[in-house]
Amino acid sequence: MKLKQLLKIVLINIYHNKMRTFLTTLGVIVGTATIFLVVAIGRGGEAQVNEQYSRLNVGTIMVMPAQRGRVLDPLTKEDAELFQASQNIKMAFPILNGSGSMKYGNYSSNASYYGILPAYLEANNLTINQGRFLDDTDESKRERVAVIGAGLAELLTDGNPTEILDKTLDLNRRKFVVVGILNRMGDSGSPQGFDDTAFIPYSAAERYLLGTRANPTINAIAEVNTVQAAIQDITTILNANHLRGGSEQFRILDAGSRLVAAQETARTMSLLLLSVAVVVLIVSGIGIMNVMFVTVKERTKEIGTLKAIGAKKREILGQFLIEAVVISLAGGILGVMIGGGMVPLLKYFEILAIPSLSGVLIGLLFSVTTGVFFGFYPAWQAADLNPIDALRYE
Amino acid sequence: MNNNGRCIIDARNIVKIYQTPYEELKVLDDISIKVMENDFTAILGPSGSGKSTLMNVLGCLDLPTMGEYFLDGVDILKAKDDQLADIRNNKIGFVFQKFNLLPRLSALQNVMLPLLYRGVEEDEAREIAKEKLSLLGLGDRLTHRPNELSGGQQQRVSIARAIVGNPPLLLADEPTGNLDSKSSKDAIEILKELNKEGNTIIVITHDNEVAEQTKKVVFIRDGRLSQEG
Numbered sequence: 001m002k003l004k005q006l007l008k009i010v011l012i013n014i015y016h017n018k019m020r021t022f023l024t025t026l027g028v029i030v031g032t033a034t035i036f037l038v039v040a041i042g043r044g045g046e047a048q049v050n051e052q053y054s055r056l057n058v059g060t061i062m063v064m065p066a067q068r069g070r071v072l073d074p075l076t077k078e079d080a081e082l083f084q085a086s087q088n089i090k091m092a093f094p095i096l097n098g099s100g101s102m103k104y105g106n107y108s109s110n111a112s113y114y115g116i117l118p119a120y121l122e123a124n125n126l127t128i129n130q131g132r133f134l135d136d137t138d139e140s141k142r143e144r145v146a147v148i149g150a151g152l153a154e155l156l157t158d159g160n161p162t163e164i165l166d167k168t169l170d171l172n173r174r175k176f177v178v179v180g181i182l183n184r185m186g187d188s189g190s191p192q193g194f195d196d197t198a199f200i201p202y203s204a205a206e207r208y209l210l211g212t213r214a215n216p217t218i219n220a221i222a223e224v225n226t227v228q229a230a231i232q233d234i235t236t237i238l239n240a241n242h243l244r245g246g247s248e249q250f251r252i253l254d255a256g257s258r259l260v261a262a263q264e265t266a267r268t269m270s271l272l273l274l275s276v277a278v279v280v281l282i283v284s285g286i287g288i289m290n291v292m293f294v295t296v297k298e299r300t301k302e303i304g305t306l307k308a309i310g311a312k313k314r315e316i317l318g319q320f321l322i323e324a325v326v327i328s329l330a331g332g333i334l335g336v337m338i339g340g341g342m343v344p345l346l347k348y349f350e351i352l353a354i355p356s357l358s359g360v361l362i363g364l365l366f367s368v369t370t371g372v373f374f375g376f377y378p379a380w381q382a383a384d385l386n387p388i389d390a391l392r393y394e
Numbered sequence: 395m396n397n398n399g400r401c402i403i404d405a406r407n408i409v410k411i412y413q414t415p416y417e418e419l420k421v422l423d424d425i426s427i428k429v430m431e432n433d434f435t436a437i438l439g440p441s442g443s444g445k446s447t448l449m450n451v452l453g454c455l456d457l458p459t460m461g462e463y464f465l466d467g468v469d470i471l472k473a474k475d476d477q478l479a480d481i482r483n484n485k486i487g488f489v490f491q492k493f494n495l496l497p498r499l500s501a502l503q504n505v506m507l508p509l510l511y512r513g514v515e516e517d518e519a520r521e522i523a524k525e526k527l528s529l530l531g532l533g534d535r536l537t538h539r540p541n542e543l544s545g546g547q548q549q550r551v552s553i554a555r556a557i558v559g560n561p562p563l564l565l566a567d568e569p570t571g572n573l574d575s576k577s578s579k580d581a582i583e584i585l586k587e588l589n590k591e592g593n594t595i596i597v598i599t600h601d602n603e604v605a606e607q608t609k610k611v612v613f614i615r616d617g618r619l620s621q622e623g
Binding site: 001002004005009012013016301302304305306307308309310311312313314315386387388391 | 450453475484488495499503507511512516
């Protein structure tokens with residue numbers, strides 16, 4: 001029998017068992033939709049990581065104390081100057097980090113602040129929305145001025161950020177004049193992100209807020225291909241300059257590795273979700289197998305008749321296998337469509353999902369594989385029936 | 395017996411033994427039978443006589459334990475699975491007691507099936523099937539499904555399916571077993587007519603009245619054949 005006619009008979013059989021077909025297909029629909037969405041969410045996640053880190057210079061090297069809490073031999077501004085002298089390092093600057101209460105008008109918030117040098121702006125690809133950034137005069141004169149992130153500005157002004165410009169911000173009971181507001185940056189891997197942070201001159205942070213508790217980290221910027229050499233230089237300088245513990249008491253991290261790590265986290269997440277989807281499909285495959293077994297039992301007498309009028313083993317096998325594949329493929333197509341329909345819904349819940357052709361293909365491939373794999377045994381059993389046993393079956 | 399014609403069935407010393415866990419059942423015991431072209435033979439026997447088993451062996455649905463069987467010159471015992479399927483498709487038309495029509499296919503589709511399994515193009519198969527159904531008075535029932543047809547009509551569809559591929563042998567297993575007396579008569583008349591047109595027919599039955607309508611009767615009892623009852 002020709003494939004076309006076999007397919008026709010299969011479609012007639014499926015058509016006359018609509019409910020059964022639908023129930024069988026349900027698992028495949030869910031499984032395929034899940035796979036499609038997982039692939040889409042995985043892509044979305046990766047895109048988000050890339051987006052978040054796009055503002056982070058991959059040549060950035062962070063040097064920080066290895067221990068939390070009070071440090072006996074902290075990094076200094078001078079360390080940063082020595083780093084900058086290395087030919088492998090374009091720029092190096094110390095950063096002081098602290099947190100405290102920030103008050104403006106009726107609003108207050110606990111937020112972190114950074115004491116920084118003007119070079120910080122460029123090094124972190126930050127851009128100014130309103131006003132200006134900190135400059136060298138602020139630094140040398142220890143001016144009590146601040147530039148704040150877009151998120152923090154909105155928070156303190158109840159959604160009217162420009163209002164805070166040139167006004168006084170109360171930071172740990174010290175008054176700082178807000179001279180600039182940053183554009184919204186998105187999180188860049190720092191614990192709190194730039195958007196919810198205030199930036200003040202390094203010298204001012206040291207003098208007015210931290211005093212002897214000042215325990216800076218240093219960011220050094222190198223070219224991507226000199227990062228490793230720069231890390232070497234930093235280690236050497238630290239060993240020479242911090243005689244008590246040398247470089248051992250500091251952690252040296254480069255942003256490139258962090259990006260890779262974040263990407264891998266996103267990928268691991270997708271894989272995890274994907275494995276869930278595969279489990280769903282396996283379960284639905286067992287469902288298909290069950291239904292196919294029942295179908296074979298139901299139609300045993302018919303199979304006997306078909307064999308009596310000349311159906312070959314492979315034609316019976318083909319018929320039942322095609323039935324399983326058609327059912328699962330139909331489920332797959334429906335699943336992909338439902339998955340596609342869920343993308344805007346996910347967007348509503350702020351989950352970025354990027355549909356892709358590969359997602360469609362992977363989904364369909366899995367659904368058809370499920371159909372073939374779990375449909376094969378019942379189909380083979382049907383084909384292998386002795387014609388006389390099949391005919392006698394009641 | 396017409397000894398000048400072509401020999402359709404030549405079965406020699408057929409033995410069929412069923413192995414049960416407790417005993418060996420010899421259902422067919424040294425049966426030899428010859429059927430020539432255009433014969434119309436009844437195999438008559440009570441239930442349990444082995445007539446169904448004989449029909450299955452003659453119909454190539456089951457293989458004998460011992461013996462030789464040539465169907466239209468083909469050595470059945472040497473045939474493989476696929477070849478047996480081809481033989482059933484090309485050489486035999488089955489008419490079943492319970493019609494055995496496929497419930498989800500129309501009368502026309504049911505009759506087309508043997509041709510499709512033979513590889514005939516769909517359009518051609520449809521034309522031939524239509525013709526056979528019209529011949530049997532079902533020209534206006536082509537698209538009906540079996541459950542929309544009476545028993546007599548279903549049996550006529552089943553006969554149409556049996557003859558659609560012009561097989562050299564028609565095997566009818568209790569063809570009137572599930573029919574009322576009028577439909578039974580019709581069915582027998584159809585078989586007689588087909589025989590007149592040159593078809594070779596074997597009817598397996600327990601019913602003397604059916605057997606009387608054929609040209610030749612052989613009796614089967616306890617797995618053995620005899621010419622006398």
